[in-house]
């Protein structure tokens with residue numbers, strides 16, 4: 226899928242369920258909250274494609290935890306988590 230997939234259009238970010246609270250998507254303490262938002266988001270596919278295309282290493286994208294900035298040096302347990 227391209228970033229401008231015909232199904233969702235180039236303005237998919239306007240339909241992001243996380244639009245009003247993006248900070249929770251980069252905070253490991255709020256990961257459950259963020260994943261619950263992703264679970265009901267209609268643009269998970271283009272979001273994940275965007276993260277892949279931009280090699281996003283940190284945060285939650287498309288309902289998948291890609292990683293968090295290590296604050297204690299330990300990110301184990303986060304990388305396999307998914308919404309829904």
Ligand code: SF4
Nearest residue numbers: 241243263266272287
């Ligand atoms: S899938 Fe999750 S991170 Fe992506 S736009 Fe939707 S709510 Fe935001």
